[in-house]
Structure formats: C-alpha cells, structure tokens
Amino acid sequence: QHLLPEDKVLVPVEVTLKPSSTAKIEDVRSAVEGMLEKRSLSYIDGPIPVPLDEAFLADNVQRICVCGCDSDEGRHNDNVLLFWQVKPIVHVFQLSEEGPCEDISSDGQSSSFNEWILPAKEFDGMWESLIYESGLKQRLLRYAASALLFTEKGVDPFLVSWNRIILLHGPPGTGKTSLCKALAQKLAIRFNSRYPQSQLIEVNAHSLFSKWFSESGKLVAKLFQKIQEMVEEESNLVFVLIDEVESLAAARKAALSGSEPSDSIRVVNALLTQMDKLKSSPNVIILTTSNITAAIDIAFVDRADIKAYVGPPTLQARYEILRSCLQELIRTGILTTFQDCKNIMLPNYACAKERLNAPDLREGAAFMQLCKHLLETAEACEGMSGRSLRKLPFLAHAALSNPFDCNAIKFLCTMVETAKRERSEL
Numbered sequence: 134q135h136l137l138p139e140d141k142v143l144v145p146v147e148v149t150l151k152p153s154s155t156a157k158i159e160d161v162r163s164a165v166e167g168m169l170e171k172r173s174l175s176y177i178d179g180p181i182p183v184p185l186d187e188a189f190l191a192d193n194v195q196r197i198c199v200c201g202c203d204s205d206e207g208r209h210n211d212n213v214l215l216f217w218q219v220k221p222i223v224h225v226f227q228l229s230e231e232g233p234c235e236d237i238s239s240d241g242q243s244s245s246f247n248e249w250i251l252p253a254k255e256f257d258g259m260w261e262s263l264i265y266e267s268g269l270k271q272r273l274l275r276y277a278a279s280a281l282l283f284t285e286k287g288v289d290p291f292l293v294s295w296n297r298i299i300l301l302h303g304p305p306g307t308g309k310t311s312l313c314k315a316l317a318q319k320l321a322i323r324f325n326s327r328y329p330q331s332q333l334i335e336v337n338a339h340s341l342f343s344k345w346f347s348e349s350g351k352l353v354a355k356l357f358q359k360i361q362e363m364v365e366e367e368s369n370l371v372f373v374l375i376d377e378v379e380s381l382a383a384a385r386k387a388a389l390s391g392s393e394p395s396d397s398i399r400v401v402n403a404l405l406t407q408m409d410k411l412k413s414s415p416n417v418i419i420l421t422t423s424n425i426t427a428a429i430d431i432a433f434v435d436r437a438d439i440k441a442y443v444g445p446p447t448l449q450a451r452y453e454i455l456r457s458c459l460q461e462l463i464r465t466g467i468l469t470t471f472q473d474c475k476n477i478m479l480p481n482y483a484c485a486k487e488r489l490n491a492p493d494l495r496e497g498a499a500f501m502q503l504c505k506h507l508l509e510t511a512e513a514c515e516g517m518s519g520r521s522l523r524k525l526p527f528l529a530h531a532a533l534s535n536p537f538d539c540n541a542i543k544f545l546c547t548m549v550e551t552a553k554r555e556r557s558e559l
C-alpha cells in the first residue's frame with residue numbers, strides 16, 4: 134500500500150541532542166531519517182527509543198519524540214499513524230542551558246524584561262504539559278507557521294495583509310503565559326533550519342510603568358532598541374512576550390481621568406508605535422496576554438491578528454491534567470498502586486469513559502476503581518483553573534495523615550476534599 138508522497142501525513146519528529154553533543158545537526162538529521170526509514174512501526178505520539186546499536190545516535194541523542202497530534206489525521210485516528218502513511222519531518226536541536234538573562238539597568242534596579250535563548254531547557258516539555266480542547270494549540274502553531282511562511286516568501290503586505298501579533302485572553306491561571314512561551318519554543322525548534330538562532334524577550338507590561346514615570350519612556354526605548362538589534366540579524370527568530378497588556382489600557386484610562394501622570398500615556402503610545410515599527414521585520418512574533426478581555430486597549434486588540442480566548446479547563450482537560458499529575462506521583466513512588474507497580478499507564482479520558490461503560494474483565498477491579506475515582510475527582514474540580522489543578526496534588530499530599538505510604542485511590546479522595554476546601558476559601 135504505497136501512497137503517493139503528496140498523500141502522506143507530515144509528522145514532526147523532534148530530536149533533542151545531548152548537552153555534551155558537538156555533532157552537526159545535519160549529520161544527526163540524516164542518521165535519524167535513515168533510522169526511521171528502516172523502522173516499520175506505527176507512529177504514536179511520544180518517545181521512540183534511541184537505538185543503542187547505532188553508536189552515533191546513542192552518543193549524541195538524548196531523546197527522539199513523535200509529535201503527530203499536531204496533524205488532524207493523527208487526532209482523528211487516536212493518534213496512531215501507520216508508517217507508510219507518514220513522512221517524518223525531523224527537527225534536531227540542542228537545549229540552551231543558559232537560563233534567563235535579566236537585564237539590570239544602570240542604577241542597579243532589576244529591569245522590566247528577561248531574555249531567553251531558545252529552545253531553552255526551562256521550557257522543555259511545557260507545550261506537552263498544557264492541555265486544551267478544541268485544537269487551540271494546533272491553531273496557534275499553524276497560524277504562526279503561516280505567518281512566518283508568508284513573510285519568508287515575500288508576500289506583499291499591501292495585497293494580502295497579516296501581521297505577527299497574537300493575543301491570548303482569559304481568566305488568570307489558565308496557562309496563557311506558559312502557552313506563549315511554549316509556542317515560542319516549538320516554533321524555534323520547528324523553524325531552526327531557516328532561523329538557527331532564536332530568542333524570547335519577556336516583558337511584563339505592568340512593570341513598564343515604574344514608580345518613576347519619566348523612567349518608563351526610557352525603559353521602553355531601551356527595550357525596543359535591544360529588540361531592534363536582535364531583529365536586524367536575519368538568522369534570528371525573535372519572540373516578544375508582553376504579559377498583562379490590560380495594564381496599558383488601565384494606565385491610559387487613569388491618565389485621562391487625571392489620577393496618573395500623563396507620562397503613562399506617552400509610554401503606552403511609545404509601546405504601540407514601537408510595535409508597529411517591528412511589524413515590518415519578518416522575523417519577529419509578538420505574543421501578548423491579558424487576564425481581562427474588556428479592559429484591553431482597543432488600539433491593542435486591533436493590532437492582534439489572532440485573538441484566542443483561553444478558558445478554564447473542561448472536564449476532559451481537568452481529567453488529563455490530573456492524570457498527568459497522578460502518573461508523575463506514581464512514577465516517582467510517592468503514590469503506590471495495587472501491584473506496587475510504577476509503570477501502570479492510566480488511560481486517557483476517552484478510554485477511561487469507554488472502559489467504565491464496558492468494563493474489560495482482564496483489567497482488574499482495582500484498576501477500574503482507580504479510573505473511576507480519577508474521573509470523579511475531575512468532575513469535583515469544576516471551576517478550578519489549570520494552575521490550581523496542578524497545585525492540588527501537592528496540597529492534598531501535605532494534608533495526608535500518613536504521607537509515606539499512600540495508595541492512589543485514597544489519595545484521590547483526599548484530593549476531592551482538598552479541592553472542596555480550596556474552593557470554599559476562594
């Protein structure tokens with residue numbers, strides 16, 4: 134069953150080099166492509182073992198990971214793709230271990246932005262850990278990929294207009310800031326053959342309005358001068374993350390009502406002008422977040438091409454978030470399960486639902502109990518943000534009477550109680 138090449142599904146395969154590796158990216162890519170060609174297994178999202186009998190790969194590669202759920206095909210097919218349906222697209226990269234480089238201004242004050250070299254070790258795994266329904270992540274990834282392609286191909290912006298500004302808005306703790314960082318990291322990886330270097334500048338909009346308003350204008354100028362320098366280097370892909378943009382609108386409003394010095398208007402205007410200037414550079418993407426939709430500066434909303442609402446997690450997303458938490462606590466031995474087995478795999482939402490409706494007798498009653506409790510816990514956590522959900526297992530553990538010997542089912546019961554308590558304290 135050989136498909137024509139154009140009928141194949143392109144599946145990204147991400148290859149992380151070891152920190153110590155000095156191998157050429159090109160060489161590793163060909164070696165991985167060769168290895169995949171020989172392989173006749175289906176493509177399922179997740180890691181592929183690095184073949185130990187291939188010394189070059191074993192020496193240089195830390196991880197090989199299939200990321201097929203980005204494609205519609207994979208999603209419709211339970212994320213399983215047969216090898217002959219697939220054309221793997223191999224992306225090889227090395228994580229930067231440098232950490233954030235905080236700009237310290239001349240007066241010793243810590244400044245208002247952080248700079249990261251991408252792909253950064255700190256953001257590794259972040260994309261996978263964020264769980265949304267409705268293809269939000271895929272939509273953002275494709276949007277950004279199209280924007281970069283249009284620019285690269287030199288599409289005339291007077292004829293077809295688009296820009297590279299993304300706005301994510303929604304309640305606090307829904308993962309907006311993390312999603313921006315994770316998106317930047319993904320794009321840095323996926324576009325590294327076109328842009329071998331990539332940076333993320335993280336600005337907190339609120340911090341731009343320093344106590345000394347006269348300083349704020351200077352801060353903005355300095356920040357954008359730095360960004361401009363980065364962008365001039367054509368092999369750089371630059372991401373600018375502006376968090377909490379609602380504070381810009383608030384500052385403008387306060388200035389109009391006279392409660393804040395009019396300097397703040399100048400800062401907001403300077404920021405908007407600078408953003409417009411950046412728009413003409415092909416290799417920059419501006420990511421913005423806001424916790425309140427109504428208060429975002431209209432001038433700002435108008436500038437964003439993609440405005441995505443990021444809401445609190447749905448039942449399915451809550452289940453998946455809690456499942457990943459539980460799985461981690463089982464892996465690390467903090468929780469015990471029925472057979473004291475560390476590698477049990479908790480089923481995903483769809484499978485869990487299915488199995489509870491039509492129990493598979495081979496699975497054992499204890500396992501079914503665990504799935505049932507997990508579903509019930511996810512139901513009980515309605516209304517909680519992703520951030521609170523990720524903290525819940527820790528709080529529940531701290532509330533245990535015997536924290537050194539805890540069975541997963543008992544733990545889930547404690548988690549429901551903790552969730553109730555957390556919510557009553559809101």
Ligand code: ADP
Binds near residue numbers: 305306309454518
């Ligand atoms: P926001 O910017 O919306 O306030 P953050 O990006 O600061 O939210 O989110 C904080 C943390 O909450 C994230 O790092 C992540 O661990 C967790 N989180 C929030 N939403 C989700 C989600 N949908 N899926 C998984 N984790 C989430």
